[in-house]
Amino acid sequence: MVPFCEMSDEAVFKAxxxxxxxxxxxxxxxxxxxxxxxxxxxxxxTRQAVAKHLAILRRxxxxxxxxxxxxxxxxxxxxxxxxxxxxxxxxxxDPRLRAxxxxxxxxxxxxx
Amino acid sequence: MSQSSSxxxxxxxxxxxxxxWSALTDPAQMKEYWLGSHMKTEWKKGAxxxxxxxxxxxxxxxxxxxxxxxxxxxxxxxxEFRPELKAEGFALCAIDVEPVDKAVKLTITHSIERSxxxxxxxxxxGWPMIxxxxxxxxxxxxxxxxxxxxxx
Numbered sequence: 280m281v282p283f284c285e286m287s288d289e290a291v292f293k294a295x296x297x298x299x300x301x302x303x304x305x306x307x308x309x310x311x312x313x314x315x316x317x318x319x320x321x322x323x324x325t326r327q328a329v330a331k332h333l334a335i336l337r338r339x340x341x342x343x344x345x346x347x348x349x350x351x352x353x354x355x356x357x358x359x360x361x362x363x364x365x366x367x368x369x370x371x372x373d374p375r376l377r378a379x380x381x382x383x384x385x386x387x388x389x390x391x
Numbered sequence: 392m393s394q395s396s397s398x399x400x401x402x403x404x405x406x407x408x409x410x411x412w413s414a415l416t417d418p419a420q421m422k423e424y425w426l427g428s429h430m431k432t433e434w435k436k437g438a439x440x441x442x443x444x445x446x447x448x449x450x451x452x453x454x455x456x457x458x459x460x461x462x463x464x465x466x467x468x469x470x471e472f473r474p475e476l477k478a479e480g481f482a483l484c485a486i487d488v489e490p491v492d493k494a495v496k497l498t499i500t501h502s503i504e505r506s507x508x509x510x511x512x513x514x515x516x517g518w519p520m521i522x523x524x525x526x527x528x529x530x531x532x533x534x535x536x537x538x539x540x541x542x543x
Binding site for chain 1: 396397398399400401402403410413414420423498500515518519520522523526527528529
């Protein structure tokens with residue numbers, strides 16, 4: 280289980296800062312749901328190196344996975360990237376966010 | 392594996408499973424983060440559901456296969472308004488809610504028994520935005536300005 284504290288923008292930027300990891304994400308973007316073995320094919324990296332990069336991508340929540348039989352299939356998870364885009368791109372001009380904020384406020388009131 | 396197409400989207404939201412469940416199943420809350428659309432259903436196992444676009448069109452339909460509040464929803468899912476997507480038939484969408492530390496892990500697994508799939512390609516573009524909205528809705532306080540009117 281990935282500790283929640285690592286689910287930060289910091290982890291996302293660090294994970295994306297490496298070209299090998301970006302290449303792994305590119306490969307998953309092209310073909311989603313690959314095993315470690317498939318991801319290693321045609322890459323100039325050892326299986327251990329790919330596994331290590333995948334672990335970093337998983338901790339940053341950029342890669343998700345599911346078990347299928349004995350295999351673990353890896354999927355690109357673009358949700359944190361969407362979150363970062365929202366932080367700088369959509370926040371300023373999206374009137375929907377106002378509605379979201381208001382709804383959040385009303386949801387959270389009973390707890391406060 | 393080669394016969395199916397799927398994606399697995401994960402987001403961690405600082406909220407409780409119950410609040411997340413409510414956001415996932417309440418039409419009014421859904422409209423806020425689902426780009427104006429909402430799901431119409433009785434939220435019972437075996438019940439039919441429809442995804443209603445803001446203009447009233449039905450975009451997607453299906454059936455609730457599993458319902459385990461506040462943990463898991465499994466939906467049969469078919470697009471209704473794009474013939475080439477509808478032709479691909481029913482997909483499966485599993486929504487899993489799991490507490491992790493002080494947050495909740497939300498996992499959306501969407502799959503269809505065909506590869507490649509135009510449907511999976513189409514829905515894979517929409518979910519990140521919806522999940523991002525949902526996370527903001529439940530979590531962030533930075534957007535709230537004190538002078539904004541409150542609903543209700």
